[in-house]
Amino acid sequence: MSQYVFGVDVGGMSIKLGLFQKNGELVEKFSIETDIGDEGRRILPAVAQGIFEKLGSRGLSINDVSGVGVGVPSPVTDDGVALFGTNINWRDPIPVKEILHELLDVPVYVTNDANLAALGELWQGGASGKKSMILLTLGTGVGGGIVIDEKVINGANGTSGEVGHFLVVSENGAPCGCGRIGCLETVASATGILRLAKEQLATFEGESILKNIEDMGVKDVFDAALTGDVFSVDLVDQVGHYLGLTCVNLALTVNPEVFILGGGVSQAGDVLLEAVRKHYKIHAFSSVKDTPFKLAILGNDAGIVGGAYLAMVGKK
Numbered sequence: 001m002s003q004y005v006f007g008v009d010v011g012g013m014s015i016k017l018g019l020f021q022k023n024g025e026l027v028e029k030f031s032i033e034t035d036i037g038d039e040g041r042r043i044l045p046a047v048a049q050g051i052f053e054k055l056g057s058r059g060l061s062i063n064d065v066s067g068v069g070v071g072v073p074s075p076v077t078d079d080g081v082a083l084f085g086t087n088i089n090w091r092d093p094i095p096v097k098e099i100l101h102e103l104l105d106v107p108v109y110v111t112n113d114a115n116l117a118a119l120g121e122l123w124q125g126g127a128s129g130k131k132s133m134i135l136l137t138l139g140t141g142v143g144g145g146i147v148i149d150e151k152v153i154n155g156a157n158g159t160s161g162e163v164g165h166f167l168v169v170s171e172n173g174a175p176c177g178c179g180r181i182g183c184l185e186t187v188a189s190a191t192g193i194l195r196l197a198k199e200q201l202a203t204f205e206g207e208s209i210l211k212n213i214e215d216m217g218v219k220d221v222f223d224a225a226l227t228g229d230v231f232s233v234d235l236v237d238q239v240g241h242y243l244g245l246t247c248v249n250l251a252l253t254v255n256p257e258v259f260i261l262g263g264g265v266s267q268a269g270d271v272l273l274e275a276v277r278k279h280y281k282i283h284a285f286s287s288v289k290d291t292p293f294k295l296a297i298l299g300n301d302a303g304i305v306g307g308a309y310l311a312m313v314g315k316k
Helices: 043-057 096-104 113-124 192-203 217-225 228-255 264-268 270-283 299-313
Strands: 006-011 014-020 026-033 063-070 107-110 133-138 142-148 259-262 294-296
Touching: 006 113, 006 270, 006 299, 014 043, 014 264, 014 294, 014 299, 026 043, 026 142, 026 299, 043 063, 043 096, 063 096, 063 113, 063 133, 063 299, 107 113, 107 299, 113 142, 113 259, 113 299, 133 228, 142 228, 192 217, 192 228, 192 264, 217 264, 217 270, 228 259, 228 270, 259 270, 264 270, 270 294
Parallel strands: 006 063, 063 107, 133 259, 259 294
Antiparallel strands: 006 014, 014 026, 133 142
């Protein structure tokens, strides 16, 4: 009887893999470099090879594996087709589920990488014990994962949860990588926050710690806010405003039990969390005003944990 599952999180720089027992215990995690050459065609064979090699090193075979859960940086249809993946060089639809099933000969379940992280946080992370949640991943970009009744909300063509492309700046917004103007990603991602900081600092006439930092990073902005730096406090409040309003609308759409903030920007901790909570409570509809906000706790393991969960429940 097969006792193991794999969770796989495909990223632009590396592919994270985790071998789990079916009780949810992580046996071993490892990663391989993402080779995006040849229009990304080497990625899925590399995943399969990595799985076979890890099993062999432990004296196991593919017969010991009951399933593989995979997350990719792309909208994913219900039948496991990734529509595109810009940062892994997938320009056309890729039948991820079909390809990996042929390579591995075990059940394969595929979803968007943010959805995978959301499942991980639901199962063993900040939303543990809940049945519904929304994860916002704040990193180089902004992603989202929506889980209701322990099921990922995928949408008609896998685009549900793309909260980073909510329109939040209707006038004079910055260009987004998606080709539109004023997306949440332009003001709440690490790159977006830094852009705001540099633009506004250039015309800010008061004193700010940030003016003395030559190679400023997003962590510097939040650290400065913690010291009471007026410019930085105001900037974090702006970010909280955009994220808070986003969550107000999400709460009225799907009414989750909890919001989870993850990704590198969330490492700012309570200073960010409180800014988001503040603006959410100001604007939220009365029946959802008390929806809690928490920080993600699984970090970079959220994807592989979510993949293991997906492989076990087989709902995608």
